[in-house]
Amino acid sequence: MPTTTHIPVLLKETVDALSIQPGGRYIDCTAGSGGHAEAVLEHAAPGGQLIGIDADPDAAAIARARLARFGGAALIVNDNFANLEAICLKNDFEPVNGILFDLGLSSMQLSESGHGFSFKHGAPLDMRFGPGQKTSAADIVNKYSEAELARIIFEFGEETRSRQIAHLIVRARPIRTTDELANLIERAVPGRGRIHPATKTFQALRIAVNQELEHLESALYQAVNLLGHEGRLVVISYHSLEDRIVKNFMRGEAAACICPPGLPQCVCHHQPRLRLVHKQVVAPSLAEEKANPRSRSAKMRVAERIIGNEEWQETAQRLSQLAGNETSGWKHPDKLRMIFGATLNLN
Numbered sequence: 377m378p379t380t381t382h383i384p385v386l387l388k389e390t391v392d393a394l395s396i397q398p399g400g401r402y403i404d405c406t407a408g409s410g411g412h413a414e415a416v417l418e419h420a421a422p423g424g425q426l427i428g429i430d431a432d433p434d435a436a437a438i439a440r441a442r443l444a445r446f447g448g449a450a451l452i453v454n455d456n457f458a459n460l461e462a463i464c465l466k467n468d469f470e471p472v473n474g475i476l477f478d479l480g481l482s483s484m485q486l487s488e489s490g491h492g493f494s495f496k497h498g499a500p501l502d503m504r505f506g507p508g509q510k511t512s513a514a515d516i517v518n519k520y521s522e523a524e525l526a527r528i529i530f531e532f533g534e535e536t537r538s539r540q541i542a543h544l545i546v547r548a549r550p551i552r553t554t555d556e557l558a559n560l561i562e563r564a565v566p567g568r569g570r571i572h573p574a575t576k577t578f579q580a581l582r583i584a585v586n587q588e589l590e591h592l593e594s595a596l597y598q599a600v601n602l603l604g605h606e607g608r609l610v611v612i613s614y615h616s617l618e619d620r621i622v623k624n625f626m627r628g629e630a631a632a633c634i635c636p637p638g639l640p641q642c643v644c645h646h647q648p649r650l651r652l653v654h655k656q657v658v659a660p661s662l663a664e665e666k667a668n669p670r671s672r673s674a675k676m677r678v679a680e681r682i683i684g685n686e687e688w689q690e691t692a693q694r695l696s697q698l699a700g701n702e703t704s705g706w707k708h709p710d711k712l713r714m715i716f717g718a719t720l721n722l723n
């Protein structure tokens with residue numbers, strides 16, 4: 377069993393933001409050690425259900441054990457949230473009332489696992505969430521060209537000394553462990569402020585290994601498809617690259633018009649699918665930051681699903697086509713009610 381515990385960040389704010397209803401259906405795309413998921417299930421009782429997803433098999437096992445007391449109301453899936461829609465369709469779990477992403481890594485992954493995510497603990501240079509992934513951090517560090525390494529470190533780490541670090545890496549390889557890489561960077565690149573000089577390079581490698589930004593973009597899009605009317609999308613991010621993606625995605629989906637600037641009139645006829653619940657990010661209180669320093673960089677964004685007239689009509693057509701199909705989840709009256717509210721006569 378892990379000796380470190382992960383303290384869920386912005387826990388009360390997350391529960392409030394999801395606007396949890398008894399009997400509702402929720403998805404935790406980053407189950408981790410199950411802290412947020414447990415609170416969601418407690419507030420959704422009686423009758424609430426949750427699918428928790430985690431790409432790391434160790435994290436999925438921890439969440440599964442923690443949520444065992446909820447019986448069949450909790451299903452933990454060891455998979456990448458890039459497969460969100462497929463996971464929900466397979467489990468006949470849509471539409472849902474709320475979806476949570478608490479991005480990044482858990483305290484256990486940073487402090488204990490052999491994944492090699494942290495420069496603070498000696499481990500093989502791996503950084504994959506699970507054994508199914510092909511490319512490890514060692515593959516990138518030891519096989520990629522200097523130019524490609526510099527690009528990754530600059531783009532995914534926002535490291536201004538990316539070329540210098542890439543040059544050092546190429547001269548020193550093969551590099552097999554987190555210690556070797558961290559020491560190499562520390563010896564040659566002076567630290568700035570409180571952060572370790574290898575911090576940004578490690579972030580960049582982890583993002584590249586796990587294709588984190590592509591998967592996030594794809595999963596956000598899928599999440600909106602799965603939300604029922606007034607369902608909530610809640611995303612907690614921990615660095616600016618993730619937050620920018622979330623911000624742009626939510627703003628784009630909430631915009632009434634996405635025409636390029638300068639057109640005399642709107643030609644896009646964009647249908648907003650989200651409403652921003654807060655105009656600004658929700659950040660932890662000073663008390664939370666003090667109690668849990670890991671929460672310091674957290675930013676939470678919240679949006680609510682809206683289903684406009686056109687989309688309602690399209691969905692109605694789809695439903696009538698599916699009406700004879702016994703395997704379709706859309707046939708269930710409770711699911712129809714979630715989308716159409718009181719306006720649909722289901723009898």
Ligand SMILES: C[S@@+](CC[C@H](N)C(=O)[O-])C[C@H]1O[C@@H](n2cnc3c(N)ncnc32)[C@H](O)[C@@H]1O
Binds near residue numbers: 384430505
């Ligand atoms: C910050 S932790 C979540 C902690 C959790 N909210 C809790 O209360 O314990 C983030 C988790 O997301 C998982 N994760 C990160 N990217 C993922 C992805 N693309 N697909 C599935 N899980 C992912 C990590 O393995 C990690 O366990």
